[in-house]
Amino acid sequence: MTSVERQVSVPVDAEAIPALRRRITAVLIASQILGGLGVATGIALATVLAKQVSGTESLSGLAPTATVSGTAVLSVPLAALMTARGRRPGLVLAYLIGASGAGVVVVAASIGSFPLLLLGMAGFGAASSANLQARFAAADLAEPGRRARAISNVVWATTIGAVLGPNIAAPAGRSVSGLGIPETAGPFLWAAGVFLVSALLVAVLLRPDPLLTARALAPVEERSAAARSLRAGLAAVAASPRAKLALLTVTVSHTAMVSIMSMTPVDLGHHGASIDLIGLVISGHIAGMYAFSPLMGRLSDRLGRLSGIGLAVGLLACAALLAGTAGDSHRQTAVGLFVLGLGWSSGMVSGSALLTDSVPQAARAAAQGLSDLTMNTAAGLGGAAAGLVVARASYGWLNLVAACLLVPLGGLALFTRGRRGRGR
Numbered sequence: 001m002t003s004v005e006r007q008v009s010v011p012v013d014a015e016a017i018p019a020l021r022r023r024i025t026a027v028l029i030a031s032q033i034l035g036g037l038g039v040a041t042g043i044a045l046a047t048v049l050a051k052q053v054s055g056t057e058s059l060s061g062l063a064p065t066a067t068v069s070g071t072a073v074l075s076v077p078l079a080a081l082m083t084a085r086g087r088r089p090g091l092v093l094a095y096l097i098g099a100s101g102a103g104v105v106v107v108a109a110s111i112g113s114f115p116l117l118l119l120g121m122a123g124f125g126a127a128s129s130a131n132l133q134a135r136f137a138a139a140d141l142a143e144p145g146r147r148a149r150a151i152s153n154v155v156w157a158t159t160i161g162a163v164l165g166p167n168i169a170a171p172a173g174r175s176v177s178g179l180g181i182p183e184t185a186g187p188f189l190w191a192a193g194v195f196l197v198s199a200l201l202v203a204v205l206l207r208p209d210p211l212l213t214a215r216a217l218a219p220v221e222e223r224s225a226a227a228r229s230l231r232a233g234l235a236a237v238a239a240s241p242r243a244k245l246a247l248l249t250v251t252v253s254h255t256a257m258v259s260i261m262s263m264t265p266v267d268l269g270h271h272g273a274s275i276d277l278i279g280l281v282i283s284g285h286i287a288g289m290y291a292f293s294p295l296m297g298r299l300s301d302r303l304g305r306l307s308g309i310g311l312a313v314g315l316l317a318c319a320a321l322l323a324g325t326a327g328d329s330h331r332q333t334a335v336g337l338f339v340l341g342l343g344w345s346s347g348m349v350s351g352s353a354l355l356t357d358s359v360p361q362a363a364r365a366a367a368q369g370l371s372d373l374t375m376n377t378a379a380g381l382g383g384a385a386a387g388l389v390v391a392r393a394s395y396g397w398l399n400l401v402a403a404c405l406l407v408p409l410g411g412l413a414l415f416t417r418g419r420r421g422r423g424r
Contacts, residue, residue, distance in 0.1 A: 020213070021141045025153060027205045028134050031198045032157035035095065035131045038194035040165020041172060041187045042102060042124060043067065049105075049184040054114045065380060066118040068258075070101070070125025071132070072376035078129055079369020083233070086209035087137040087365075088202060091130050095199035098127025102192035109185035124188070127195050129372065131158060135348075136368045139356045140210035145301055148308070148353035152297025155349060159290035163283070211365060218361040233366020236359040242305075245416050246355035247371055249309050252409045253347025254375040256316050256402040257340055259382040260323060261285060264337055267395035271328040281334045288341020293349055296342075300350040305357065306417045308350025313410045315343030317403055324399025 043064065050063035074097065082090035101123020108116035135151045142150035172190040173183035181189065237243040264285075265278045273281075300308035322336030352371070359367045389398045 017141060017217075020208070021150075024141065024206065024210050025138055025150065027201065028138050028154050029157040031091070031095075031202050031206075032131060032134050032154050033160045034194050034198040034201065035098075035127055035134070036158040036161025037165050037168075038098070038102075038161070038191035038198070039124075039127050039131065040162045041169050041194070042105070042191040043165070045169050045173070045184045045187055046121065049109055049182070049188075050114070050117060052182065052184055053109055053112055053117050059114070062118060063121050064262075065384060066121035067125040067128065068376055068380040068383065070122030071128045072125075072373055072380060073122070074126045074129050075132075075369050075372040075376060078126075078133065079233075079366055079372070082133070082211060082369070083365040086212045087133070087140065088206045088209045091133060091137070091202045091206070092199045094126045094130035094133070095195045095202065097123050098125070098130065099192040099195035099199070101126060102188040102195065105188040106181060106185045106192070109182045109188075110180065120188075124191070127191075127198075130198070132372050133368070135352055136356065136364070137206075137210050139353065140214040140364075144357065147356055148300035148305070148349050149294065149297040151352050151356075152293040152295075152300075152345075152349045155293040155345070156290055159287070162286045162290060166279075214361060233359070233363040233368075233370055236363040237355075237367050237370060240358045241416055243355055243358035243367065245309070245412050246305075246351045246358060247374060248409055248412060249312065249347050249351030249354070250371055251375045251378045252405050253312055253316065253344050253351065255378045255382040256320070256405055257289075257344040258379040259386040259402050260320065260340055260399060261337065262383045263386045263390050263395060263398055264323065264333065266390065268330065268333060270395075271330070273330055277330060281330070281337055284334055285337035285341045288338040289344050290341075292342060293345045296346045296349045297353075299346075300353055305350050305354040306413055308346055309354070309413045310410070312343050312347030312350060313406050313413065315339055315346060317406055319343055320399040320403040320406075324396040324403075 046063040046067070047060040051060040054060065054062075074094070078090045078094055081093060101120045104120030104123060105117055106120075108114070108120050135154045138150040138154040139147045168190075169187045173186035176186040176189055177183055237247060261282070264281065268278050268281060296308065296311075299311065319336050319340035319342075322339060323333055324336075326332035326336060352368075355367060355371055356364055386398055389401060
């Protein structure tokens with residue numbers, strides 16, 4: 001019997017689960033705050049740093065693209081590690097890779113190597129993968145009727161880091177001016193330190209492992225290694241219409257959000273918006289994404305996952321309409337971006353909860369890794385295509401294309417609801 005098998009087979013006192021659930025949630029929230037802070041601090045000046053190192057503005061967009069690509073590529077191996085060893089080793093490794101990537105970015109900026117910078121940004125994306133996987137760790141021990149709330153509480157914690165990060169980017173840059181490091185690389189040095197603290201926090205306090213504990217509570221037939229493989233996770237999603245709907249929900253919600261959000265600053269600039277105004281619009285968008293996630297979680301638990309997905313489709317469609325027809329109305333654009341954040345929140349929380357509900361316990365970690373791989377790959381492609389759409393057509397056309405992505409999602413949600421009704 002392996003060490004992991006011994007951990008899974010340890011009896012779990014059911015009476016201790018509520019207290020354990022609260023403690024694990026607290027640790028995940030703390031790590032999410034730190035992880036979100038590190039990611040937001042670094043990303044705030046990523047495109048500026050890329051422009052300085054590459055010497056051209058046309059290549060600056062490759063920095064965030066490399067980060068999203070790193071997040072997507074690392075999702076599967078991290079999911080495999082969590083499937084085999086539990087949440088704690090996977091989250092710790094992700095934060096350590098993120099810290100190493102941030103360190104590589106600092107070195108690349110110091111020596112002026114753009115390829116090395118992109119490599120570091122890809123490693124930096126591992127921290128985002130850790131933040132995404134933390135929402136699933138919160139659901140491991142949650143009661144089925146409260147899974148969406150458990151996920152949303154961890155998602156909400158990202159608000160703190162996302163808001164504070166850009167505001168400390170400038171002081172972080174100035175703090176390294178005497179070390180021979182470019183100021184635009186300073187935030188990445190700080191991010192590396194924050195990720196190391198996050199890794200230490202998870203390694204020391206996320207005990208017992210929530211995924212392994214959940215397995216110990218699962219039926220004996222679901223504890224086999226075969227049931228926990230990545231192939232089993234893929235098969236579980238393919239066999240469940242609701243799991244496929246969940247996967248489509250998080251993918252479409254994330255792709256639509258990234259595509260519209262990434263080009264909004266450009267469109268605002270074309271209509272005379274100042275940098276300060278653009279910052280306020282994006283801040284409002286981030287608030288919509290994270291600050292209201294507990295509300296989305298409660299609605300999803302109370303009204304059902306399909307209702308939450310329907311709400312996401314409606315909000316994202318309204319956002320595309322508002323932003324796409326705003327023209328030079330900065331206020332309407334701001335409202336559109338705020339609603340876009342709300343739609344993303346509803347889709348992410350409801351879709352993640354539905355995915356967890358719809359696959360066997362043993363296959364959940366693998367299915368969740370597949371979910372993050374799919375949504376980040378699609379968002380990366382969507383973000384790259386968004387620039388082409390705006391360059392060849394307009395920002396309004398971009399919003400129309402994003403709205404069209406919602407049509408199959410809404411149709412599948414209605415079809416799934418209809419099948420469920422006929423089943424009853």
